[in-house]
Amino acid sequence: MSSGDDRRPQALAKPAFSEAQACAVVESEFGFRVSEIQPLPSYDDQNFRVRVSRPGDALGGPTEYVLKISNTESSKNPDLIEVQSHVAMFLHEAGFPTASVCRTRDGGVTSLVSVDSGSQTKSHVVRLLTYLPGRPVAEVPVGPRLLYEIGRLAATLDKTLEEFHHPKLRCLRREDFIWNLRNVPLLEKYLSALGQDRNREIVGEVIRLFKEEVTAKLSHFRECVNHGDLNDHNILVESSEPASGDAVFRVSGILDFEDMSCGYYVFEVAIAIMYMMIESRDPMGVGGHVLAGFESVIPLTPAERGALFLLVCGRFCQSLVMAAHSCRLHPENAEYLMITAKTGWKHLQQMFAMGRRAVEDLWFDTARSYGCGVPV
Structure with a gap:
């Protein structure tokens, strides 16, 4: 349960991706085809649990992930999201039960995607994290x-x-x-x-x-x-x-x-x-x-x-x-x-x-x- 911040009233807009749009993001930005998708509850971002189909040469890796789509205000500070992602990776390598971060097609830990919301185009930082059990x-x-x-x-x-x-x-x-x-x-x-x-x-x-x-x-x-x-x-x-x-x-x-x-x-x-x-x-x-x-x-x-x-x-x-x-x-x-x-x-x-x-x-x-x- 993420807790939001004090900029919510005017500038912050929670993402409203459809399941089809979320699937398209996973494929275009991370190279996986989604076989199953499920929305997850969230405070001011948008999260989906996704199961992916891996190509034959990549079998054995994780197949369940969480797609995290940041709200518009947080997405204006991609450096902060990058640091947060690297902290999770650092702790994972140190033995903590944190998610590992899936690299984008370009080798980054985040990607910026734009969607047409009707009246305007909005940009959101997206990440794909391994799904944690429990x-x-x-x-x-x-x-x-x-x-x-x-x-x-x-x-x-x-x-x-x-x-x-x-x-x-x-x-x-x-x-x-x-x-x-x-x-x-x-x-x-x-x-x-x-x-x-x-x-x-x-x-x-x-x-x-x-x-x-x-x-x-x-x-x-x-x-x-x-x-x-x-x-x-x-x-x-x-x-x-x-x-x-x-x-x-x-x-x-x-x-x-x-x-x-x-x-x-x-x-x-x-x-x-x-x-x-x-x-x-x-x-x-x-x-x-x-x-x-x-x-x-x-x-x-x-x-x-x-x-x-x-x-x-x-x-x-x-x-x-x-x-x-x-x-x-x-x-x-x-x-x-x-x-x-x-x-x-x-x-x-x-x-x-x-x-x-x-x-x-x-x-x-x-x-x-x-x-x-x-x-x-």
């Missing part, structure tokens, strides 16, 4: 062991990206990108999407505290490149059945690098905690398990730990406010846009009702209980 975390029962592994994955990913180099890496310094966690204060201009109720009061309070206690202390956090959207639909898992009969899940896929930006280690763990809370039966208890996994690789500093509660609240606000804003603009996509909102407001309200100290104590006590152990 089910989204949102669809499986998530216990402490999987939460720990997701926290560990988030830290390992960020640590591995310390070694990533690319001549266009500066593209990830997205200062005004609404989904960079440092930009929670930018939500102020979208508050009109909320009613005059308790939810709006909470968001206003989060923004105020964020400015005072996070924005003012960013220099105390350690910088890194963030995936930025390790949510419960962007992490895929597969299960195995041990002798006990209880399913054990392992991560089989990491999706969607569209929200990547330069950030901080503590941002990644806060984002993972927030999204793992969404479907949990014990949302307040999630944070400690994710934190324990993350800190098994990258222990947080006292300053970073001190910001964690507000950062998790800030990500809730980003997701909930921008979903409400986007629903006003695109009511036809409301069901997909409001996935997080179904339980998100309730969780944010509960965090405030419990209070910062109580939530932090729960998270930190749980993380401390691991010691050097791993959940079973």
Whole structure:
């Protein structure tokens, strides 16, 4: 589930390729003939799952891919999409379960295609990625062991990206990108999407505290490149059945690098905690398990730990406010846009009702209980 950005209102247009047009793109740009195609849900891009027929001299390679068609606004920044694609390739080569990128006929990782939309011609960046197996975390029962592994994955990913180099890496310094966690204060201009109720009061309070206690202390956090959207639909898992009969899940896929930006280690763990809370039966208890996994690789500093509660609240606000804003603009996509909102407001309200100290104590006590152990 890609999360969009603050340029959506005027300039951004979601692609509207027909299945026939998508098949033609796969053939013309990547040289494959499509034998089967299926639309996939998306936020502001367009995705298709495609099965391809390979020529006799290329048998044995992947036959299932995802065709990603970027929206018009994102397509104006092909350098950013190129960097995101190279990050996925770098992580794949490092052993992470990310998609590999299919090269175009010209040897590139992306291609720019133009379509006639009736009144005008629109250009879209397209990519073809290998299809990853598994089910989204949102669809499986998530216990402490999987939460720990997701926290560990988030830290390992960020640590591995310390070694990533690319001549266009500066593209990830997205200062005004609404989904960079440092930009929670930018939500102020979208508050009109909320009613005059308790939810709006909470968001206003989060923004105020964020400015005072996070924005003012960013220099105390350690910088890194963030995936930025390790949510419960962007992490895929597969299960195995041990002798006990209880399913054990392992991560089989990491999706969607569209929200990547330069950030901080503590941002990644806060984002993972927030999204793992969404479907949990014990949302307040999630944070400690994710934190324990993350800190098994990258222990947080006292300053970073001190910001964690507000950062998790800030990500809730980003997701909930921008979903409400986007629903006003695109009511036809409301069901997909409001996935997080179904339980998100309730969780944010509960965090405030419990209070910062109580939530932090729960998270930190749980993380401390691991010691050097791993959940079973």
